[in-house]
Amino acid sequence: MHTIMVVDDNAKIRAILEEFFSRSGFTVVPASSGKEAVDILRKGTVPNLVILDIKMSHGSGLDVMYEMRRMGITPPAILLTGTIDAGKYVDMLGKLGLSEENIYYKPIDLFVLLDLVKKRLGLV
Amino acid sequence: MEYKASILVVDDEKSFWEVVAEGFELRGYRVVAAMSGEECIEKIKTDTFHIILLDLQMPGMGGIRTLEEIRKMNPEIEVIMVTGHGDIALATESLKKGASDFVEKPISIERLVNTVEKVCEQRMLRETVLLYELSKVIFSTIELDKLLKIIIDLTMKVLRADDASIMLFNEKKELYIAISSGLDLDIQKRTRLAIGERIAGWAAQNKEPLILINGLRDDGRFSDFKGRSEIQSAMIVPLLKNDEVIGVLNANRIKLTENFTQNDIYKSKIFISLVSLALDNANLYNNFKNAQEKLEATHMQLVQSEKLSSLGRLVSEMAHEVLNPLMVISGNAQLILMEGAQTDQVSKELKVIIDEAMKAKEILQRLLKFARTNKANLRKADIGQVVESVALLVERQFAANKIVIRQSYAKDLPHVHIDDKQIEEVCMNILNNARDAMPDGGVMEISAVRNGDRVRVDFKDNGCGMPDEVKERVFEPFMTTKEKGTGLGLSVCYGIIKAHNGDLKVESRQGAGTTISVYLPCMKG
Numbered sequence: 001m002h003t004i005m006v007v008d009d010n011a012k013i014r015a016i017l018e019e020f021f022s023r024s025g026f027t028v029v030p031a032s033s034g035k036e037a038v039d040i041l042r043k044g045t046v047p048n049l050v051i052l053d054i055k056m057s058h059g060s061g062l063d064v065m066y067e068m069r070r071m072g073i074t075p076p077a078i079l080l081t082g083t084i085d086a087g088k089y090v091d092m093l094g095k096l097g098l099s100e101e102n103i104y105y106k107p108i109d110l111f112v113l114l115d116l117v118k119k120r121l122g123l124v
Numbered sequence: 125m126e127y128k129a130s131i132l133v134v135d136d137e138k139s140f141w142e143v144v145a146e147g148f149e150l151r152g153y154r155v156v157a158a159m160s161g162e163e164c165i166e167k168i169k170t171d172t173f174h175i176i177l178l179d180l181q182m183p184g185m186g187g188i189r190t191l192e193e194i195r196k197m198n199p200e201i202e203v204i205m206v207t208g209h210g211d212i213a214l215a216t217e218s219l220k221k222g223a224s225d226f227v228e229k230p231i232s233i234e235r236l237v238n239t240v241e242k243v244c245e246q247r248m249l250r251e252t253v254l255l256y257e258l259s260k261v262i263f264s265t266i267e268l269d270k271l272l273k274i275i276i277d278l279t280m281k282v283l284r285a286d287d288a289s290i291m292l293f294n295e296k297k298e299l300y301i302a303i304s305s306g307l308d309l310d311i312q313k314r315t316r317l318a319i320g321e322r323i324a325g326w327a328a329q330n331k332e333p334l335i336l337i338n339g340l341r342d343d344g345r346f347s348d349f350k351g352r353s354e355i356q357s358a359m360i361v362p363l364l365k366n367d368e369v370i371g372v373l374n375a376n377r378i379k380l381t382e383n384f385t386q387n388d389i390y391k392s393k394i395f396i397s398l399v400s401l402a403l404d405n406a407n408l409y410n411n412f413k414n415a416q417e418k419l420e421a422t423h424m425q426l427v428q429s430e431k432l433s434s435l436g437r438l439v440s441e442m443a444h445e446v447l448n449p450l451m452v453i454s455g456n457a458q459l460i461l462m463e464g465a466q467t468d469q470v471s472k473e474l475k476v477i478i479d480e481a482m483k484a485k486e487i488l489q490r491l492l493k494f495a496r497t498n499k500a501n502l503r504k505a506d507i508g509q510v511v512e513s514v515a516l517l518v519e520r521q522f523a524a525n526k527i528v529i530r531q532s533y534a535k536d537l538p539h540v541h542i543d544d545k546q547i548e549e550v551c552m553n554i555l556n557n558a559r560d561a562m563p564d565g566g567v568m569e570i571s572a573v574r575n576g577d578r579v580r581v582d583f584k585d586n587g588c589g590m591p592d593e594v595k596e597r598v599f600e601p602f603m604t605t606k607e608k609g610t611g612l613g614l615s616v617c618y619g620i621i622k623a624h625n626g627d628l629k630v631e632s633r634q635g636a637g638t639t640i641s642v643y644l645p646c647m648k649g
Contacts, residue, residue: 010448016455023462055445082445084492105489106451107481110458 002121005029005047007037007064009056010082013106017051020110021117034059038067047075049121051113054081054089054103062092069096076120078113079103127154129244130172134164134190135179135206140229144177147233148240161185165193172387173201174247175240178223180207180214188218195222197382202243206231255394258282262398268406272303275399280305282395283359283388285375290363291324292371292403299324299372323360324372331369333361335384357383361392363400370404428599428618447485454481490616502541504647507579508533508572510544514551515570518559526565527558533572538646540579542624547644550617554583554640557613560606561587561638578626578643586637595632 004026006017011032018028029047031037035058037050050068052061061079068074079102086103093099104113118124131148133141136159145155156171158164162185164176176194180187191203205218205226215226224243227236258278265271272290279288289304327334336358355376363371373396377384457477460466466474515529522529558568562585569584590598590605597603599618614628621628625645632638 010445010452012452013448013455016452016459019459020455020462082448082451084446084488105485106447107454107485108451109478109482110455 001025001027002048002123003027003029003045004117005031005037005040005045005050007031007034007050007056007061008053008080009033009058010053013053013082016110020114024114026117033057034061034064034067037064041068041071041073046073049075049117050077051117052077052079054079054086055083062089062096065096078116078120080106080108082106128152129174129240130154130156131175131177131240132156132158132164132167132171132173133177134158134161134182135177136160136182137179140179140206141177143233144236147237151237153240161187161190161193164190165197168194168197168201169382170385172385175243176201176203177236177240178203178205180205180211180218180226188214188221191218191221191223202247204239204243251391255398258395259398262402263405266406266409268302268403268410271402271406275402276303276305278395279373279375279399283375283384283392284377285359286378288373288375290371290373290399290403292407299328302371323358324374327360327362328369328372331362331364331367333359333389335359335386335389337383354378359384359388359392361389361396363396363403365400365404370400370407373399429622446488450481450484454478457481501543501545503544504539505542505544505547506537507540507542507547507581507644508537510542510547511551511570511572511581514548514555518552518555522555522559522568525559525562527562527568528566529568529570531570534574537572537574537579540644541647542644543620546620547624550620550642551581551583553613553617554642558583558585558587558638558640561585561589566637574646575643578645581642581644582639583642584637584639589634589636589638590630590632591634595630598630599628 004021006014006021006028007030008014008017009032014030014032018030021028029040029045031040033056037052038059050064052064054061061077065077068077079098081103084105086100086105089103090100093102104116115124128151131144131153133144133155135141135157138159141155141157145157148155156167156173158167161182164178165185167173168176178187178190178194182190185193187205191205194201194203199222202224203218203222205215205223207215207226207228209228211228215228218226224246225239227239261274261278262271265274276288276290279285279290287305290302291299292302294300323334323336337356355378357377359375361373361375362369363373375384454477457474461471461474461478512531512533515531519529555568562568566586570582571584572579572581574580594603594605599614603615618628621642621644627641627643629641629643630638631641
């Protein structure tokens, strides 16, 4: 059973993603901020995949990705955003070797997200 | 020397007019004598008289016949018949034929002078009334076109001309014919004179009125010009405001045998100054209207820019996560669907909820695009090629909608400095709108020409056009007349073109089609 860590400061969205992926057969580890996510990772949890919201107070999704690289943990990551302009993150994305095309704008069809997760995990 | 008036004494009795001459000259009049009716007619052809003292009984051409001839030539000269004792019947007849008054010989100089002065006063009164009426008419309108027509009609009447024209200055300070009566339309269109050029130009330059008799041949100033041969005499008067020339009035006599004289110039001085004043007013009004229009246009542009910038600010405030609630909506709907416990109807409705949430995202993203100052990648381009490539893309779809595309690009089109992708998006947007305006087919004419230091690309369709209310708001965000439109297309285009330092204009009439004009600055060097 694969583990997905869902990091989003919006409680309702966290709840939806948790419910959906549980029903789809995954174990879900939620976190409400970048800081909380990094704490969880440091305590030893190793998710198979991470779904990250970019804009959060107390550490953004991109900060979490930086931290994971430093820690040597590199599970596949899917970036989501609730802002309409991710253009401002272009520089930070560049440093991670990513571009605006790697960001998915909410709302995303849950089943599309599921396909993406399966692909990244090599389950398809 | 200023005379009170010029008097022509017509009498075959030398003794009579010698006395008259002396008497009047002493009182400051100018007196000329003629011994017969024929001599009288000759004299008035070339000289100016205010009063004619005409002997009723003369051998040869008698008084009545002379009076008739005078009246044919000049309806305005005051003619006082000098009758002998017992000629009352003839005297009355002469009044009917246009004489102003009559006096009976023998007559004292005092009485004669009184009669002449009375006639002069009446004449001045009539002229004053006429001027009053004239000024009422001339100042009845401030619109240049109507005013010119009124003036030309009055000029023909007041100056007794067979044709007349008024020349004004254009922006290049050239004289052009603003209105004419009876002039060949071709001559009218072609005539453009610089100050000093030809006769009108001469009058404008020297600020002096001119009379030309029998063409230009004999006048030393203009002997090398070719004029119109049918003109018998011509009067050319500069129109002055303060000391500045604002135009030229030309009047020609073709049929009337009496030439223009200095007296005509003198008499028409007041008329001319009324005309100058009225024209100046009309010009000022015209300039005012133009300035107002420009101000309106600038104001509109300012309002539009203001809208754009405030929307930009609005959008950046929305950097907060405006899309999250949409995810909550669609996410929850999807979870319910996953349960599977609902009826087909409910399933359908849930799907609608999901779709609409997705659509809301699209709208917001287009809004962002509109408000964002896109960093454009500028490069030197041939606008013809860029537009042509977009036309190629839509060709098939247009053909399917029975729309013919015609393109014509000027050969010497200068290059422009543009972001290809953005300009292509603009063209695409415009063409799509045009397609929607021609549901039953039509013609799309695309053309590109040089326009000063810019290139202008026109997209002209013969579709349904827009009513004025829509046209005024066509570049506003969320302005759409379509059911499925977001209303952002043209506002995005406007933003893109403005960012290129260009301009976007629309001409449209409901039922007659629309033309969208894209202006882009030429590339320097």
